[in-house]
Amino acid sequence: MASNNDDIPHTGSLRYDEDQPKIPAVAISTNDANLLSEVIDKEGTAKIYLETHCEMLPDILSYNVIGEMNGTERPDEYIVVGGHLDSWDVGHGAHDDGSGCVQSIEALRILQELDYKPRYSLRAVMFMNEENGLRGGREYALQADKKNEKHIAALESDSGGFTPRGFSFTGTDAQRKKLRSWAPLLNPYGLHDLGSPGGGADIGPLRSSGTALFGLRPDSQRYFNYHHTAADTFDKVDKRELELGAAAMSALIYLIDSKGI
Numbered sequence: 047m048a049s050n051n052d053d054i055p056h057t058g059s060l061r062y063d064e065d066q067p068k069i070p071a072v073a074i075s076t077n078d079a080n081l082l083s084e085v086i087d088k089e090g091t092a093k094i095y096l097e098t099h100c101e102m103l104p105d106i107l108s109y110n111v112i113g114e115m116n117g118t119e120r121p122d123e124y125i126v127v128g129g130h131l132d133s134w135d136v137g138h139g140a141h142d143d144g145s146g147c148v149q150s151i152e153a154l155r156i157l158q159e160l161d162y163k164p165r166y167s168l169r170a171v172m173f174m175n176e177e178n179g180l181r182g183g184r185e186y187a188l189q190a191d192k193k194n195e196k197h198i199a200a201l202e203s204d205s206g207g208f209t210p211r212g213f214s215f216t217g218t219d220a221q222r223k224k225l226r227s228w229a230p231l232l233n234p235y236g237l238h239d240l241g242s243p244g245g246g247a248d249i250g251p252l253r254s255s256g257t258a259l260f261g262l263r264p265d266s267q268r269y270f271n272y273h274h275t276a277a278d279t280f281d282k283v284d285k286r287e288l289e290l291g292a293a294a295m296s297a298l299i300y301l302i303d304s305k306g307i
């Protein structure tokens with residue numbers, strides 16, 4: 047689960063099938079894995095000492111956090127932009143997904159700063175519990191359905207705060223064609239990767255009600271150096287790259303809002 051060799055193990059979820067024994071499992075670093083492989087190759091067997099202090103704690107109540115700009119023409123229809131608030135506690139969760147949260151807020155702030163009056167209502171949503179069960183994303187979609195809030199599009203940033211390269215997409219062929227028709231507007235800003243399959247985990251549950259899903263696609267070369275590790279700290283996020291991503295998201299929201307999808 048790493049794209050580099052270092053001493054930092056990556057954390058994540060572990061699932062057991064119902065009928066399988068619950069054997070303990072831990073992640074080890076790439077350097078440790080290589081060392082272990084070498085020893086086993088040479089000796090045929092290895093004896094290791096392993097100590098872990100993991101435990102399962104009870105659930106507590108937490109919340110999605112939502113900011114909103116009211117639509118001028120269709121205030122009951124929504125375009126959502128979001129990231130997730132929770133992170134693995136070994137680091138700061140700076141790239142995963144502090145970046146997506148601040149970019150979502152910034153994407154709306156930019157439109158406000160330009161005094162743009164959106165046709166649809168725009169929401170920045172910081173989803174809770176992405177990493178451990180998607181309960182924030184699921185509950186959001188459930189509430190949207192209950193309140194009859196039509197969501198025409200949702201955009202998620204959850205691939206790190208790196209230089210933006212484009213947007214992934216899940217929806218109809220006609221919508222994909224429309225996204226690609228905006229290439230002349232987006233290409234000059236380095237956004238070339240438009241419409242390959244994707245979206246986002248938190249916005250995924252909105253798909254069943256027909257919402258078009260978009261995901262910011264940043265340069266992914268360094269994401270797994272940090273993802274889910276103690277190394278995912280704020281000093282690893284470059285401010286300029288983060289801002290470019292937020293501006294790209296703002297541009298896409300503007301296009302969807304003004305031209306429809």
Ligand SMILES: [Zn+2]
Nearest residue numbers: 142143176204
């Ligand atoms: Zn994430």
